[in-house]
Amino acid sequence: MSPVTAGVLQLLALIAALALAYRPLGDYMARVYSSEKHYRPEKWIYKAIGANPSAEMRWPAYLRAVLAFSAVSVLFLYLLQRLQGSLPGSLGFVSIDPDQAFNTAASFVANTNWQSYYGEQAMGHVVQTGGLAVQNFVSAAVGMAVAVALVRGFSRSRTGELGNFWSDLVRGTVRILLPIAVIGALVLVACGVIQNFAGIHEVGQFTGGTQQWNGGAVASQEVIKELGTNGGGYFNANSAHPFENPTPFSNLFEIFLILVIPFAMTRTFGKMVGSVKQGYAILATLGIIWLGFTALMMWTEFAHHGPAFDVAGGAMEGKETRFGIGGSSIFAVATTLTSTGAVNSFHSSYTGFGGGITMLGMQLGEIAPGGVGSGLYGMLIMAIIAVFIAGLMVGRTPEYLGKKIGTREIKLAACYILITPALVLCFTAAAMALPTPGNSMTNSGAHGFSEILYAYTSGANNNGSAFAGLNADTQWFNSTIGIAMLLGRFLPMVFVLALAGSLAEQKPVPETAGTLRTDKPLYAGLLVGTILIITGLTYFPALALGPLAEGLAS
Numbered sequence: 001m002s003p004v005t006a007g008v009l010q011l012l013a014l015i016a017a018l019a020l021a022y023r024p025l026g027d028y029m030a031r032v033y034s035s036e037k038h039y040r041p042e043k044w045i046y047k048a049i050g051a052n053p054s055a056e057m058r059w060p061a062y063l064r065a066v067l068a069f070s071a072v073s074v075l076f077l078y079l080l081q082r083l084q085g086s087l088p089g090s091l092g093f094v095s096i097d098p099d100q101a102f103n104t105a106a107s108f109v110a111n112t113n114w115q116s117y118y119g120e121q122a123m124g125h126v127v128q129t130g131g132l133a134v135q136n137f138v139s140a141a142v143g144m145a146v147a148v149a150l151v152r153g154f155s156r157s158r159t160g161e162l163g164n165f166w167s168d169l170v171r172g173t174v175r176i177l178l179p180i181a182v183i184g185a186l187v188l189v190a191c192g193v194i195q196n197f198a199g200i201h202e203v204g205q206f207t208g209g210t211q212q213w214n215g216g217a218v219a220s221q222e223v224i225k226e227l228g229t230n231g232g233g234y235f236n237a238n239s240a241h242p243f244e245n246p247t248p249f250s251n252l253f254e255i256f257l258i259l260v261i262p263f264a265m266t267r268t269f270g271k272m273v274g275s276v277k278q279g280y281a282i283l284a285t286l287g288i289i290w291l292g293f294t295a296l297m298m299w300t301e302f303a304h305h306g307p308a309f310d311v312a313g314g315a316m317e318g319k320e321t322r323f324g325i326g327g328s329s330i331f332a333v334a335t336t337l338t339s340t341g342a343v344n345s346f347h348s349s350y351t352g353f354g355g356g357i358t359m360l361g362m363q364l365g366e367i368a369p370g371g372v373g374s375g376l377y378g379m380l381i382m383a384i385i386a387v388f389i390a391g392l393m394v395g396r397t398p399e400y401l402g403k404k405i406g407t408r409e410i411k412l413a414a415c416y417i418l419i420t421p422a423l424v425l426c427f428t429a430a431a432m433a434l435p436t437p438g439n440s441m442t443n444s445g446a447h448g449f450s451e452i453l454y455a456y457t458s459g460a461n462n463n464g465s466a467f468a469g470l471n472a473d474t475q476w477f478n479s480t481i482g483i484a485m486l487l488g489r490f491l492p493m494v495f496v497l498a499l500a501g502s503l504a505e506q507k508p509v510p511e512t513a514g515t516l517r518t519d520k521p522l523y524a525g526l527l528v529g530t531i532l533i534i535t536g537l538t539y540f541p542a543l544a545l546g547p548l549a550e551g552l553a554s
Helices: 003-034 040-049 059-082 098-109 125-155 165-191 218-227 248-273 276-302 307-312 324-337 352-363 374-394 407-433 445-460 475-505 521-545 547-553
Strands: 200-203 211-214
Touching: 003 165, 003 248, 003 276, 003 324, 040 165, 059 098, 059 125, 059 165, 059 475, 098 125, 098 475, 125 165, 125 218, 125 248, 125 374, 125 475, 165 218, 165 248, 218 248, 248 276, 248 324, 248 374, 276 324, 276 352, 276 374, 276 521, 324 352, 352 445, 352 521, 352 547, 374 407, 374 475, 374 521, 407 445, 407 475, 407 521, 445 475, 445 521, 445 547, 521 547
Parallel strands: none
Antiparallel strands: 200 211
């Protein structure tokens, strides 16, 4: 079987698995977030934190709860790292330096999981399992809660109430993420992923050299890192490490975990707003973009441009032979079109255009299908922009799901789509202009510029993957990328929740003959075009200096 055929078959198998899970998981999540029943373990949690899960919140109260919970999480994780040297189970590792501890705390709380450290050489069992793995669950649940609040803004009327954050957070964790993670961890263990609390082992005494390997609760952290679109690896090699991702089957299963909730949440959206066709329209939009990016990536990496590529069957540099070009390309697109950031290959070693595709996937806003929760609310913001553009074309007040998109709504949506590009481009410009950050670049020219552009794109978009040629463990990059991650995560949530509150207060507008049908293929096409044009106009100059210049020169 040729490598191309193998890659296509993997893609078809993945699509089939996602299709089978789409309806049952999407319907289940809709029931979870619509239920008024609280299970006994959930009541214990509410009692412990002093929350009333039945009290409805308006958007300012919902936002305060999100920010308060996240601030406490950052502080807890920061202190846990700073005290690591005094904790049991530290494997002899010292406490983390202040700038790196801040960067890592911001990273995991913001669902980014950017790592400027070597996991197996820096973090002990307590920090990995009690700190990082816990944040993998709750940071994902925060994103899902904000998305559900926006959906309630569309489905409710004449009220500013968006639900209860504490209830949404606990239900997302206990009823959705935890059960799937338990089953997924068992599958990974069966595939060969390790799960233990062993210490450091020295191996290779009889081969002329030695190497130290850590044990750890890897399977349980690996499953939620993918399922929650987090991405932080237990080991520095991330999902290219055989202890995290040992076989082609485990590789495909991990890609499935990355995509299953973001895709299924479009079904949840359709059920909660009372029109599954609206969910299918959003699904079609993100499906077109995902398939297009995957096909383009596979084409660029399989293309032969010289004798080395001819012998290898494509661009194999930086890729695991266990997975090949097909498995690596599908993984790379999945992880950068979501906010996952896990990697099973070296993105810096991709072809010039291949590296540009990974970067562009993040610059779209990671909405195809995006992160758990964040992908859905990002896509709904773009849907509002598309409706507004259509309204300008025909001279009508734009409407979406029976709600008028007026001055307030479009201003909030515009602020949302401007935040991340501003963070990416301003921080990149500052890093290139100042003398010290440039010393961290391994390469010069277009590829060196791509390293820095990729780093801030990954941080501000809460992705977490790295081009990997950049030495990011410096005070400058730890601090600035940490700030970019926090602002890129929580500032957009301010506008999402404000928009949700504004929509929930509106009276529904009856549908007329002149209403734009947003559940039709024409609108899906308009939405795809809107996303690509907005991103292109925003990032094309920067991309032209980096991956496009490198690709055209090769």
